[in-house]
Amino acid sequence: MSKTYYDPADxxxxxxxxxxxxxxxxxxxxxxGKVFEEGALSEREKxxxxxxxxxxxxxxxxxxAYTKDGLQRGIAKEEMMEAVHVGAAIKSGATLVxxxxxxxxxxxxxx
Amino acid sequence: MATKSLTARNNDLSQTDKQLEILSNGIFKDxxxxxFKDKIAETQQFPLKPKKLEILQINVGYMCNQVCSHCHVDxxxxxxxIMTRETMLQCxxxxxxxxxxxxxxxxxxxxxxxxxxxxxxxxAKAGIKDFIxxxxxxxxxxxxxxxxxxxxxxxxxxxxxxxxxYYKREKTDKQRxxxxxxxxxxxxxxxxxxxxxxxxxxxxxxLVYNPSGAYLPSNQEEMERDFKLALKEDFxxxxxxLFAITNxxxxxxxxxxxxxxxxxxxxxxxxxxxxxxAVAGVMCTNTISISWDGWLYxxxxxxxxxxxxxxxxxxxxxxxxAILQKRDIIISQHCYGxxxxxxxxxxxxxx
Numbered sequence: 158m159s160k161t162y163y164d165p166a167d168x169x170x171x172x173x174x175x176x177x178x179x180x181x182x183x184x185x186x187x188x189x190g191k192v193f194e195e196g197a198l199s200e201r202e203k204x205x206x207x208x209x210x211x212x213x214x215x216x217x218x219x220x221x222a223y224t225k226d227g228l229q230r231g232i233a234k235e236e237m238m239e240a241v242h243v244g245a246a247i248k249s250g251a252t253l254v255x256x257x258x259x260x261x262x263x264x265x266x267x268x
Numbered sequence: 269m270a271t272k273s274l275t276a277r278n279n280d281l282s283q284t285d286k287q288l289e290i291l292s293n294g295i296f297k298d299x300x301x302x303x304f305k306d307k308i309a310e311t312q313q314f315p316l317k318p319k320k321l322e323i324l325q326i327n328v329g330y331m332c333n334q335v336c337s338h339c340h341v342d343x344x345x346x347x348x349x350i351m352t353r354e355t356m357l358q359c360x361x362x363x364x365x366x367x368x369x370x371x372x373x374x375x376x377x378x379x380x381x382x383x384x385x386x387x388x389x390x391x392a393k394a395g396i397k398d399f400i401x402x403x404x405x406x407x408x409x410x411x412x413x414x415x416x417x418x419x420x421x422x423x424x425x426x427x428x429x430x431x432x433x434y435y436k437r438e439k440t441d442k443q444r445x446x447x448x449x450x451x452x453x454x455x456x457x458x459x460x461x462x463x464x465x466x467x468x469x470x471x472x473x474x475l476v477y478n479p480s481g482a483y484l485p486s487n488q489e490e491m492e493r494d495f496k497l498a499l500k501e502d503f504x505x506x507x508x509x510l511f512a513i514t515n516x517x518x519x520x521x522x523x524x525x526x527x528x529x530x531x532x533x534x535x536x537x538x539x540x541x542x543x544x545x546a547v548a549g550v551m552c553t554n555t556i557s558i559s560w561d562g563w564l565y566x567x568x569x570x571x572x573x574x575x576x577x578x579x580x581x582x583x584x585x586x587x588x589x590a591i592l593q594k595r596d597i598i599i600s601q602h603c604y605g606x607x608x609x610x611x612x613x614x615x616x617x618x619x
Contacts, residue, residue, distance in 0.1 A: 169536050201490075229479070229486045231494055233436070 168218045201230055208237060209244035271335055274520060276346040281523050284574040291517065291601040295532055301539050304603045311544040315596040321589060322554040325372040325568060325614070326351070326359055328384060329560045332376040333410045336431075336444045338478065338521040340572055343376040350380075351560040356387045358562055358584045363394040366589060368556070370398040372614065374568060377407045379417060388424055399426040402476075402614075405455040406448055418455075418462045427472040428459060429511070429614075433480050435498035443480040456505045465506040474509045476616075482530035484537055484608055485512035488617045511616030514538075516569050516605035538604040546611030549618030552597045558584055566597045568614070573602065 159167075175182025193203050204226050211219030227237050274282040281287055295301045308314045329350035332343035351359075363371065371391055378384055378401055388399065401421065408417045421428055432452055433443050440449040456473075463469035475495065479485050492510035499505040515521045517534060525531040552566040556577075562584040565571040576582045579595040611618035 166532075169533070169540075225483050228481060228483045231434075231486060231491060 163217050165217075165221065168221060171218070201232065204230055205232065205236065205240040209240040212241050213244040213248050273335065273342045273344040273346050274523060275342055276344070279523065281519065282342065284572070287518055287522060288573060288575075288600060290522065290526075290531075295535060296601055301535060301601075304599050304601050307539070307542055307604075308544070308547055308599070308607075311547070313544070313547045316547070316550075316553065316599055318593050318595065318597065319553045321366065321368045321556060321593060323370045323372050323551070323556075324359075324363065324366060324368045324558065325374060325555050326558045327374050327560055327568060327571060328356075328376070328378045328381040328387070330376045331380050332404065333380065333407055334377070334404055334444055334448065336520070337524055338443060338480075338515050340516055340519045340521060340569060341376060342519045342572070347376065349560045351383075351562075353383050353386070355560070355562045355584070356383055356390070358587075359387075359558060360390055360394050362558075362584055362587045363391055363396055365587075369396075370400060371396040372400040372402070372555075374402040374614075377404050379403065379407050379414060385420060388420075388426070392424055399424060400429055401426050403428055403430050403455075404444075405430045405432070405452040406444075408455040408458060409451040418458045418464070421459070422462045422464070422471060425471065427474070428464060429474045429476060430456070431478070432456075432475040432495075433478055435495050435502070439480045453503050453505065456499070456507070457503065460504075460506055465508055473507050474511060475507050476511045476513055478513045478515050482525060482528065482534045484514055484541060485612070488512040488610065509616065511614075512610075512612070513614070513616065514605045514608055514612035516602045518569060518602050519572055535601070535604070538608045541608035542604060543607055543609060543611060543619055546607040546609075546619040549611055549613070550603070550606045551613035551615070551618075552606075555614075556592065564592070566595075569602055569605075570598055573600070575600070 172186070175186065193200060193207075198206075204223060207219065208223040208227060211223050224237065292303075296303055305314055308316065327341075330341055330343045330347035331345065331350055332339075332341075332347070333345060335344040373384075373388070375381070381387070388401075391399070403417075408414050430452070431444075432440070434440050437449040440452065441447065459473055460466065462471075464471045464473040477485060477491055477495065485491065488510060491512055495510050496507070499507070517525055517531070517538070522531070525534050552570070555567060557565040557568050557571050559565065559571050563571075564577045564579075564582055564584060564587075565575065566577060575598045577592065577595050578598055579592050581588050581591050606612050606618075609617075
């Protein structure tokens with residue numbers, strides 16, 4: 158057992174999750190693969206969305222995977238960082254918009 | 269970026285047996301990843317055999333004006349291995365009898381061989397139809413004596429294939445050295461000016477893209493589209509095709525992979541991207557590679573690993589195509605570099 162929660166080498170073992178539940182595992186990977194195929198959005202756009210979401214959900218495996226994917230696609234680091242900011246903006250916005258709830262509650266409780 | 273070759277630094281990896289040991293041990297010996305031999309055997313493609321010979325690729329020397337960090341040749345200004353005129357004469361004898369239609373000159377910077385122009389002229393007389401010169405571009409700007417290379421290329425209708433790792437300065441310079449981008453742009457403009465990649469001239473200019481790091485190239489067509497748009501818009505440069513070439517885990521790129529702790533992940537990525545359909549088109553099946561000192565190899569990569577052809581004919585002085593064509597092609601784990609994804613060869617993707 159690794160003494161840390163995350164081991165970068167575990168990323169390449171991702172496929173092994175299907176070994177303990179073949180049906181659900183393979184359904185997931187089939188779905189995953191399909192999601193990232195070119196559709197109404199290009200594969201490039203999907204890669205940048207995945208990178209932003211990876212940061213928001215703070216998944217180190219996903220960050221490794223989609224940084225590399227972006228490099229392979231020739232996505233510039235400026236584009237990658239902007240995508241991360243989009244994720245961060247939504248996340249901080251999600252925090253701050255709750256400020257309205259706080260204000261409402263404050264006003265309701267105050268005379 | 270390295271400033272000296274592995275050879276000049278006496279680095280362990282300048283010994284080819286050391287590189288082959290790394291490529292066969294570790295994750296492969298432990299059974300984590302399959303040997304290339306076993307992988308191609310799954311689709312009955314082992315042993316790998318030559319098909320019709322089309323290309324003679326001659327490496328006229330390892331000397332180069334650049335020391336690129338990914339170079340599989342370990343080329344550089346400190347490399348003194350240069351093909352002599354005597355060996356070139358032996359090559360010309362082969363050119364007169366070969367069934368190959370294309371002569372592919374590489375290096376190092378092939379233009380730095382003092383007999384380069386003489387050799388091209390003699391090979392033209394010997395009846396080669398298609399000439400390829402793999403130019404690093406900056407050589408054209410490196411010294412006054414090379415400034416007229418575009419005219420020379422044009423005169424002999426040489427198909428110029430040039431390395432251009434990216435259409436932006438930063439990545440190019442990081443991989444190939446400071447100032448390389450600006451010099452390459454200037455050289456491309458000079459080639460365009462004499463008619464290369466211009467309609468109606470028939471002068472072919474293609475670019476080679478290889479990733480600036482431990483990742484695989486993406487879709488060749490998409491990359492070509494991006495390169496074309498950017499180079500046209502920013503520098504008014506035209507070119508024909510973009511060849512996306514995968515970096516093979518040998519020589520200085522292997523050094524980089526190990527030093528940056530990317531070796532295992534990179535090998536995993538190559539094996540994961542293995543495409544059995546790419547095996548049929550790998551360049552070792554239609555090419556013979558000749559080294560500066562006249563030895564014969566299945567490809568330029570095998571040359572750099574000192575893996576001579578598995579044939580009783582191993583040197584150009586005893587060249588016999590009929591016997592050579594019966595050989596088995598020598599493979600090792602570096603070959604995964606040519607079969608990943610859409611495949612990779614000196615002419616770009618293969619599948």
